[in-house]
Amino acid sequence: MSIEETLLKVEGLSEEVVEVCSQLIQRPSDHPEGRTDGCVKYIKGYFDGLGIDNQVYQRDEGKPNIVVRVKGSSGRKILWVGHNDVVPVGEPDSWKYPPFSGTVADGKVWGRGASDMKGSNASAMIAARVLSEVDCPHDMDFWFTSDEEVGGGAGARWLADEQIFEGEVAIIGDASGCDPGQVNVGIGHKGGIGSRLVAEGKTAHGSTPYLGDNAIDKLLKVIPYVKRLSEFRLEMPADLEPILESTKEYMLKDDTLDDEQRKAVERLFYYPSGPSLNIFHGGVKGNVVPEKAECSFDIRLTPGIDAMKVKERLEELVAEANVPGVTLTARAAPRVGYYEKADEPSVISLVKAVERVTGERPPLTLMPWGTDAISIKRNIKTERHPDGIPNLLFGPMLRDQLHQSNEYVTTINLVTAAKVYSVFPFYYE
Incomplete structure (x- = not known):
């Protein structure tokens, strides 16, 4: 099946990705408990109903992780990784809609975790469904983990330490990148x-x-x-300077920033x-x-x-x-965070996928926050990547919504992310 036909399949599920996002938000997984069993039960039921292979891995009670497996033709494997746990609500009275309502209004899905990162999980679930119905070029494992907001001890860090993760490249959905006019591909983040x-x-x-x-x-x-x-x-590595400049330019496109915030962005990575x-x-x-x-x-x-x-x-x-x-x-470790080289082939593949879906050439950026990528980078290695497989960051989240009251994700970003996740295997070589 062609890339165009794959994109049409995702487009046909535009309403479903919104509903899936809403359903995930309606299953609280907030810390300090950080229980993700409600989300995993929903995800498992969704894919069991479609007859798609999935498996649950659990270290701690109430904090299961689930992987959805799509078979491809090459024998090579791509990882997609996201997390189900979310930060606390804060003051409930400060929310426009109840924080676990998953309300859909004004072209947005509202609630705790909408941007960070149940919206991305919903997009990945749709991508897994679509890729199971087409001739996927590579195997894809879609992981929905626990404990990211508190270090990943029962989630991605454990899965990476125990070598349960397998793959030669990872897409981390805990990221932005989809906003119309402001698309980007993340190739690293701070520590x-x-x-x-x-x-x-x-x-x-x-x-x-x-x-x-x-x-x-x-x-x-x-x-x-x-x-x-x-x-x-x-003191910056020389090869990182162009990425820092493109990140700064990207972040300064935000016309809601005041003068002090713009000064902060200028200094953010230096x-x-x-x-x-x-x-x-x-x-x-x-x-x-x-x-x-x-x-x-x-x-x-x-x-x-x-x-x-x-x-x-x-x-x-x-x-x-x-x-x-x-x-x-x-x-502190001697080195914190991570970044990929701009000429890494998987980076080029993701740039092509994003450009195909959005019509925009995405700049390469660094994320100011941390993700589960660091655990994968340190632990999952291959002959081709002895220092750790590439970890690329792309998702529907909105940078100004992370850990905020009245958190939301836009419905258009949900569809865009689902499309990019669905076509990336066709561009990956």
Whole structure:
């Protein structure tokens, strides 16, 4: 069957991909529990009803992973990987529609996980259905995993560590790329340093604070020093510079950005992102001087840089603050994140597939967030790719919707992603 006929099949399922997305959203899989059994039961039922091969793998109770297998003619295998778990809802009252309603309105599907990333999962499910009905050139395994939002321990990281994943290239659906006029293909993403400050003080009555040693005050003295890490210029690999420039140009196309946000985009890949103070704990009661406080930072780093130099600079800054009783814990591998070479054949194949579907030539970009790609890159290797198989990023998500209240994905992006996933095997050589 031709590429054109394959695209027509997907077009004929345009309403179904929207319904599938809505159904996935209606099955809560939010953390801290992160249970994905409801989603997996739905996915399994969908493909059992179509007679399409699928299998469940589970390490932790309530967190199953499911693979849908499509047979091809070449004996070679492509992976598609997405995750079913989603972040917490936040404040339910701030949502236009109930967060697990999967409401379809205004050309969008609304709800927690719509963009990150049940929309992409829905597109992949339609692609798996279509590819099972045509002469697919290669085997395709579509994986729907657990635990991505908390490190993949029961999901992709476990599947990669145990060599359960198989394939010679991976498409990671946890990505943007479909927006009309702003298509792109991701060839890598940032990594990060996990960092935490803990302050030890002395408790006292709130009316006599001079008898205590306020742990929160100690943290507040050190935090500005940590923030200065954002001034540390990163040393980039030369071959990454063109990709960083195309990423910056792509992101600056967003006309909703204000001047400060545009300045942040200009710096996004050239300096550590943040450090973003995202968790702060301290105090037990309003009239008690706190004896312990702690906070955590999100620090994202561009792939290819020496992360240990950044970690050393962070340690220097905390030492410079010179506040007794405050300790830093920072975890970093020598290299964080990953990126593929622009001339990697699978990158060229995905660019062709996107251009065929959208009529636009997609620039190559880096994603500022992390994905399960890093586990696959580190663990799944072949003779052709001894340093790890290529991991390419493409999906229907909207960058400004990740982890937001009133999260949505557009119906047009769902169809576009399903088409790209369906035709990629025809372009992959």
